[in-house]
Amino acid sequence: MASRTVCRTCAAQRTASRAQQIGAIATLSATWAVHYGARQRRGYAQATSSAPHDSAGQTLPKGQGMHEQRKAAAEARLRSVLQILGFTAAALGIGTLFWVKEQQNQPSRNPGGLYPDRFTPLLVTLNQLCTSSLQSEVGDSHHRHLELALGPESTPLLPEQTRDDGLEIFSIYIKQPDIQIERAYTPLYAPRDATSSGKIDLLVKKYENGEMGKYIHSRLIGQPLEARGWLKTWDAGWHPYEIDHIYFLVAGTGITPAYQLINSVLSNRPSSSTRFTLFYSAPQPASFLLLPELEQLREANPDRLRVELWAEDASSLKAHRLGVWPTIARELRGMVVREGRIALPDLRKRLCRTEPGSVVLVCGPDGFVSAIAGPLSRDGQSQGPLQGYLADLGSSPYQVHKL
Ligand SMILES: Cc1cc2nc3c(=O)[nH]c(=O)nc-3n(C[C@H](O)[C@H](O)[C@H](O)COP(=O)(O)OP(=O)(O)OC[C@H]3O[C@@H](n4cnc5c(N)ncnc54)[C@H](O)[C@@H]3O)c2cc1C
Incomplete structure (x- = not known):
């Protein structure tokens, strides 16, 4: 459940500031092109307004001067084209600057x-x-x-x-x-x-x-x-069959996805018949989250939601005799609390792997997920191999999903 990712959409902001830099560079280069083009044109106008001269300042004969004038005229055309391009780039650059600024300021x-x-x-x-x-x-x-x-x-x-x-x-x-x-x-x-x-x-x-x-x-x-x-x-569509029983194996804040799904289905989908089993692990009884909410859901749907709790240290709870002698149990809001961590024998007894439409969703700290189902991939983007207790029990990768 732990995810250490660098913000992806910050890339969009970086793109915007890069666009701003490009806009500024385009504007500067365009201004330079316009300025340079104008200077060259002024020079050309001065050069062609008088009779053609050689490099020593002597007036040239008529035929020779024509060639120099044509060359100068071609250069002038090139400069005009450069100038037009410069104006266009300047307009684009300034436009981009305004657009980016507006995008950034827009509420x-x-x-x-x-x-x-x-x-x-x-x-x-x-x-x-x-x-x-x-x-x-x-x-x-x-x-x-x-x-x-x-x-x-x-x-x-x-x-x-x-x-x-x-x-x-x-x-x-x-x-x-x-x-x-x-x-x-x-x-x-x-x-x-x-x-x-x-x-x-x-x-x-x-x-x-x-x-x-x-x-x-x-x-x-x-x-x-x-x-x-x-x-x-x-x-549910990520599994290749219809699902009628979802097992959640969760620890700590891993309860949040379990609660979202269970509550959404049991409270708002009256026609659904999906059943849920929640195995929830925490360091101490006081660390369990959402217990009143889970109790309420369980009482309203006794045949569709089963909750079992594991506390590493349950000594703060008073033990009492459960219905069948000599079983001693600790209870929290009507839910049995077992002492210790969820272990392989617990799952062997309680997980029904042979059910055709069941899936197991695992969510919790890295160590918990690894022990139950093997580690997630290093980048957290793919499931990683199915290992741990669920692999020992012979579950198929199609049946297990690490959240
Ligand atoms: C789909 C999904 C749903 C989630 N939902 C919830 C939720 O509802 N509530 C919730 O509280 N969390 C949830 N999480 C977990 C959450 O995304 C964060 O991972 C968590 O809040 C820790 O983030 P952080 O930045 O506070 O801690 P981080 O900075 O990521 O550190 C977390 C812990 O790891 C240790 N650590 C930090 N860096 C390293 C490192 N380089 N190597 C080893 N250890 C390191 C820190 O000391 C700390 O103990 C969810 C995660 C996922 C993937």
């Missing part, structure tokens, strides 16, 4: 608009610590919940770019303008839902030495964040 035609190929400023309307039932009012200082305002016609996503069944995940990119980097974030609500509510909700983690997390956490209400989107992170 967004659609305030609060979001476009996949260029950054636009979205105003921060909320920036608060994430809280859960377990966290004190101080909250967890590593995670913040942000809302960004979207304009009324904020997303030019066409209906044919989205799926009716909702089986897709969209993300946006945010730019840190001072150091020209961009990072992907998966909003909690799918484009249609975000557009109708007029806001994008983000959960953002701040890493100790992480650039973008630090920057986003520091934005104040009313300040802009530059964003572009929506960009597809996953689509």
Whole structure:
């Protein structure tokens, strides 16, 4: 899930400033050409206004002078052509300068608009610590919940770019303008839902030495964040069969794509029958995000959503006896919490690989993704080999997608 990319659309800005430089150079060269042409013409006019002379200043005989005059006239024509070219280039250069300046100064035609190929400023309307039932009012200082305002016609996503069944995940990119980097974030609500509510909700983690997390956490209400989107992170059509069961194996902020998809389908697609199983891992019970929201979805859809939690250190939770003696369990909002990390035997017991229409989506820190499904490619642009627990279980690469 970690992505360290240099901002691609900053290239567009670099192109604009390069155009500006070219415009300036064209204008300067054109001015020089015009000036040079005019000087030469003045010289020629003086030369041809008097009788032809040789280099020593003696008047030449008539025939010899004609040849020199024709040569001078041809040179004068060439200079006039140069002058016209100079004027044209000057006009083009000045035009380009004005055009680039206007493009740079133009306010967004659609305030609060979001476009996949260029950054636009979205105003921060909320920036608060994430809280859960377990966290004190101080909250967890590593995670913040942000809302960004979207304009009324904020997303030019066409209906044919989205799926009716909702089986897709969209993300946006945010730019840190001072150091020209961009990072992907998966909003909690799918484009249609975000557009109708007029806001994008983000959960953002701040890493100790992480650039973008630090920057986003520091934005104040009313300040802009530059964003572009929506960009597809996953689509059911990328798998060669119909999907009826989606397993999510997630850790940390890897919960955001899982929540976007599960909520979008269970809340807004009443005709869908897709089932979801979520295995969610975190360092401590207090680090789980979106638990009240997951609890609500689970209670409303008990036969379509199963959630299991793993906390590396679950000692803060009180253990109690589960229905079947002697099983002792720890629970959080009605969801069983297992102690430790998700391990191969857990998956062997719980993942049904033989289901024909199932896929496994994996999302979390690099170490988590590598252990479960093998590393993503180094540039983060392709899936990399299927390894880890899912390979050990014999899953096929068609069945697994690392987000
Ligand atoms: C599709 C997608 C969706 C995502 N959604 C979310 C989301 O909803 N919420 C969220 O919080 N994150 C999300 N992420 C992760 C996010 O894009 C960033 O990777 C994350 O916020 C860290 O970025 P950063 O600039 O703060 O940290 P970085 O500067 O990238 O650093 C992150 C960590 O790596 C370490 N590090 C930095 N540079 C190096 C290096 N060269 N070598 C080794 N370690 C290094 C840092 O010390 C730090 O601990 C998503 C990623 C993807 C791909």
